[in-house]
Structures are given as C-alpha cells and as structure tokens.
Amino acid sequence: MKTQQSFAQRAWAFIKGNPIVIMLALLSIAVGCFVDNFFSLDNLNNLLCNTTIRFLIALGVSGCLITKGTDLSAGRQAALAATLTGVMVQRADYASKLFPWMPEMNMWLVLLIVLAVGAAIGTATGVIVSYLNVPPFIATLGVQTIVYGINLIYTNAQPIGGFSDGFKDFFNGKILPMGSFKGFNGYILFALLFGLLFWFMYNKTTHGKYIYAIGGNENAAEVSGVNVRVRKTIIYMTAGIMYAFAGFLLTGKSGGASASMGVSYELEAIAGCTIGGVSTTGGIGTVGGMLIGVLVFELLKIILQFVGADPNFNYIVQGLVVISAVAMDIRKYVAKK
C-alpha cells in the first residue's frame, strides 16, 4: 500500500496544500527586490514583534477552534489585562494616577493578578459554554461586550500612563533579555516559550489528546471517558490566561494602555489559525501551522505597508485572505468526490 513519494511529489503536495503561504513567500521576495530595507534585520524584528502578541492570542484561541468553538472576546480580554497592568504599575507620584490610593506594585505580582483575572474570565466563559450550553459564538460575543464595558467604566475611558521604573526597565532592555538582543527584541522569546509549551500540551499530554478527541467527535470523546465539560472549561480558562499575558506584554511594549486596545485581535488570531491549517470542522490543527499562519498574516500587513498602500486597504486584503484560506481548507474535504 505504501508508496515512496519522490521529493518533487512531496514538494508539489506542499505547494498544493499551502497556496497562501507560497503566494506570500513569492510576494515578499518580489517586494524585497524592489523596495529597500524590506530584507533588513529591523524589519524582521518588527515582523516578529507584531507576530508575538497575535501568536500568543492565537495559541489561546486554538483550543476553542479545535473543539469547534471560537472565542470572540480575545481582543477585549487582552485590553482589560492591558489596562489592569497599567493601573497597577502606575508610579505612586504620577500626577493623573487613576487610583491614587493604590501603592506601586511589584510587576511580577501584577502579572500574577492579571493572569488570575484572565483565568477567572476564561473560566466563566467556559462554564457558560459547557454547562449552560450556550453556543461559543454567542457566549463569547456576550463576554466580549461585557468585558469591554467593564474596561471602559473603571478606566473612565482614559488612557493610562506613568509606569514605574521597574516595569519600564524590564521592557526597555535594562534587564536581560527583554531589550535588544543582537538587534532583536527579547520578548520574541515569549512566543517561542509558549509555542513550545502548547506544542507539548497538544502532543504529549492527555489534556491535548482530549482536546483533539473532543474536536474529532464530542460524543465519542464523552463515551470514551473524557469529561467534556471540564475539558472545555479548562480550554477557555487557558485561553483567558493567554489573552491576559498578551495584554500584559502589550502594555509593556507600548508604554501605555487604554480600553480601546486589542480591537479585532481575536479575528486576526482566528484568521492566522485558519490560514495555518486549523480546520473549521474540528479536530485538526498544529502549533507550527498556527505560527506560520500568524506570521503570514503579519507579513501581509508589512508588505502592504512597504508598497505604500493606504492602511485602510489592509482590512479589505485581510478579509479576502481569510475567506480564501477557509474556502481552500474546505475544498480539501469537498473535492474528494
């Protein structure tokens, strides 16, 4: 039965299976030939930095997608984490400090609190999805607006700045390895770290196997002894933690925070996952694929920026790419007639 495929056959299969990736690779080579500085370390660093945040969110949302769910609240949750971080790391002597009674807090403690809040929101979402049986699309749409509302109310919709030196130093590179590392921003390392963690989870732990099993056939998974409700709750909780972490980094990187951050990050993350081969019909998806998907998406943005396109065109192009990605993914299943 097994036939040894030649290299050419396998290469062709890869090209057929990943048309968007190939197209963008060719496009970026073309752009690189005509536009200066496209192939530069600076630009690569920029690309990877942009990718990091989206990739972290994509990792969070991937479990929801693999189990045929989704999470539309990712961006707003990240924004809440961002403002929470901002509020807690504001200098005690900062003139327009939002909560003047609040002491200056250690950034690691802040991180812990922010992650805990993310976990709580994620758990709540998970409970709504798996115990109240609200379809994930609706449940997370609701959570999205609730989180946004909370965020606007408690920050008075004001931007938050004036961060403590400890916090700024960490992201400015006075403390290794966060700063410039041979031209690269160190916080790319977080993408690497969490990518590995999630790869490990999906491939080497029972929880990861159960996620695929639920996506493959939820009823069969339950019958096989998987506690689907608990697993799903954990998936959304993990997602919440990832969004919170992304929000924390967002504040650190941009040196400020506001409730309007993170708009449509979930859509970009979902798009990245889909381009990277996470199947919309459940049960399929790899961390490597997600990384490629998110990278490709960010690359597309940078290409548009380099060729001098009106930034608003980005939206249209991105939409088209997402639709084509899903259409081509679905084709793999319907074309087998």
Next chain:
Amino acid sequence: MSEYRLEMRGVCKSFPGVKALDHAQLCLRPGKVHALMGENGAGKSTLMKCMFGIYKMDEGEIYYEGQKVTIKDPMEALNMGIAMVHQELQPIPARTVGENIFLGRYPMKKFLGFIPVVDHDKMYADTDELLKKVRMNFDSHQKVGELSVSQMQSVEIAKAVSANCKVLILDEPTSSLTANEVEALFRIIEDLKADGVSIVYISHKMDEILRISDEVTIMRDGQYIGTWDSQGLTTDFIISKMVGRELTNLYPEKHNTPGEVVFEVENFTSINPKSFRNVSFNVRKGEILGVGGLVGAQRTELMEGLFGIRSHTTGTIRYQGRELTVDRPKDAIDHGVAMLTEDRRATGIMGVLSVADNISVASLKQYLDLGFVINNGKVENLVKDNVHKMNIKTPSSKTQIQSLSGGNQQKVLVGRWLANDPDVLILDEPTRGIDVGAKYEIYCIIEELARSGKSIIMISSEMAELIGMSDRIMVMCDGRVTGFVDGKDATQENIMELATRFETV
C-alpha cells in the same frame, strides 16, 4: 428499445489510493427488484452514488431506456426518474411531512394574482394522497422529527414516488426496522413493482433478499462477479460468491465456561417513564449474556444508562458485591466497565483523528512517563498489538480512521476498550454494518474475551447471532425485561414470544 430500464457498464471509479469500482456493471429490468450484494467495501454504495450523480465515474457508460446518458448531479438523476432512499435518512426534523416531501418543488399559486406563494392546501392534499399510496396513515402536518424511523423511511419513499420515479434505490432500508415494519415496506415494494418501477435493493440480510428480489447482482472488491435469478439461490451460494471462498463456520466454537455471578443490576429505572424500568439481571464471570428484543425495546437505552450516558432514577449496579456509582461514562470506565456503542459514527470513531489517537483515547493514562508525558512508543506498541491480534487492516497508525472500512473501524474501537482491560464489556450491536468475513473475526474476539474470564453483555438484533453467540439471552420488550432463555434452548420462536410480550393496558 432495450429490455433494460437502466444499464451501467464498465464503471470504474478511483479514490486516492483505492480503486473503489473496477469495471462494475448493473442492469435493471422494469418492474423487478434487483438485489445488489457484496461485503462492505465491495463498492455497492459507490456504484449507486455514481448512478445518482453524487460521484463522477472515471470510466463507463450509463444507458437509460436504451439511450446513453450522463448524470452530472442528483437533480439530473431525479429529473430522469431515479430516486434514492439513503442508508442514513436525511429529513429535516423540524418541518412537516408535507414540507419534507415537496422540498425544493413546492406547489405554487399566485397570491393577489401575481405574487407567487406556496400552495399549502394543495401540498398537504397531495401528501395525504401519497401517504395513502405507501399505505401509511399518519398526518401530513406532523413534524418529521416526531416520526419513528420506519415512518421517516416511508416519507422518503413517498417522496420518491411523488417524483414519479422509474428507478428506486433502497440502501439498507431495513437496518433499523422491526419485523412488522419490514412487512409494511415489502408491501410498498410489491405495489411499486406492479407499477413497473425498477428497484435496487441493497441489504446484508439474506432472508430478505431471497424473499423480495427477482435478480441478484453480486460484487466483490469493486468488481462485478455476476447476476443470478433469485429463484433457487441459497444463502451459502451468495455468501461464497460475496467472500470468494466457502464459508463453513458462521460462529466460532465456544469454549468459555461461565463462573460465579459478578455483575448485578437491580431495579434499574430510567428518568424517562417511557424508557427502561425495574430492570434486574446479572452476568457471570466468563459469560456472554445476549440481549434481544425488538427495536424500541429500550435495550440500548438501558445499556447507556448502566454506562452513565443516560440518567437513571433508582437502581443499583454491583460488581463482585461492591456497589458502583455511575453518573457519567468516566465513572463506569473507572469501575472496569466498557461499552462499544451502537452508532459507530455518532459515538464511536473520531473520524479525522488517527488510528493511534482513536485506539488510545480511553486509556491514555497508561502511557504516561513521569505521570504526565505521553510516551508515543507505548501508544505505538498498543496499535501494533491490536493490529496483529485482531488483524486490523490499516496502512499505518497515523492513518485517519475514517478511511478504514467499517469492520476495521469496529476492531479499532474494540481495541480502544480492551486497552483498559475491563471486567465487564457491553457490546451494542457489535457487528452492525460489518461484512461477513469481519463479523466472524469479531465473534472470535468476543468468544476469546469470555474465555479469558470477562463478562460480556451483547445487544443484537440479529436473531441468528444472538442464538449463535450467547450463553444466556435476556429479552426485553417496551422497557421491561420479559424473560431469560438459556442459549442451548433458544429458538427464534421463544425469543420472539418474549420480545412481543407487551403489557396489556
């Protein structure tokens, strides 16, 4: 004019890696029932899908009433007069019988003289007419979701009749019907025959084939084996042509010896008053307890209740005297109970996942290093063991399970449960939709498990299988246990008598 209504000749169809049809042929005469037979994977359904325009043939010709035709899609097939009642019925449960039958071709009228709207009165009147024709007397306004499986099937047939079909394909029409419903179906088929409709009848059930069909075409491995007149055919002959060898033993010789009672169920009652109630029984160590009954006897519901898929109100389950609390499947599994569910696709396989993932999912905790890292080598060994022991045919452990044949999928699922080394194994229709060769292999596995001291509970709707395999048979009717029959004394008659012992109201 040809003597045939429809001819398919030299049909070839390949899927990636498989040649599903290799010069298959089928010739249908008007007003005759033509049985199409073959093991699962022989290409029957593929051939029908080519006829119905769902698949495109790679090679071959179709002649309809002597004219060469090409059928691009199901719409074209329907317009030509070819209709198909699928193996899995696909009605729209929330809509009425009438709406289902006339879906896509609603009778129209003009509202206010110019706005086209659906003519509901005509639609329901026509539906009543059609239902009368297929001898069904239920309301055309009823929601299809409220009908029984056999009624839904009648709706599908009525739909085919309403399209004035000349060729009707029935794919496993009796797989979920009771004896009475089968009789009703056969009466409809006789009517259609008298009207000159050509019927393709696909089934694994020999007695039905011998009774209802006029001609039999047998396929094997996508190839055409031959066509015979049904008169004078025997079961043995058909089976030997289907499997390509003489089949001597339908059931393995049994060497298991039932020991002491280990699994006890007492007064088990569902939360649904129409489902199982006051069920008490026990199973011995090394015993195969068959569970018989008609469709609707609540056998599956009872077993799913014991396994924690469905809820119960009262009742106790004991294993070796120890009481088991079962609220969900995980509890049952932790207590050493396993259950192979009835509907392989709905609650068994995870289609897009690999054979390895499917076989290991219920026992993952056994393959951990350091308590949390899955050791893929151990999982591979599990796959290798099972592939070897049960003769599972799969290209590799990474193959998606949905690309295997039904029999091999079932073996993978059996392997999934055996990996946990359960004490009690519940098998719900373990050989449903599996071809003859694989059935025998599954029987051997079951017998061997009983011999090794496991307690087996086996639901089966095939009388012969029930009698051939069981040490004892528990018979249910309408949610209650109506009696037990010793395997040696079991006959179709005494089981049937218990299975139809309804409570007199």
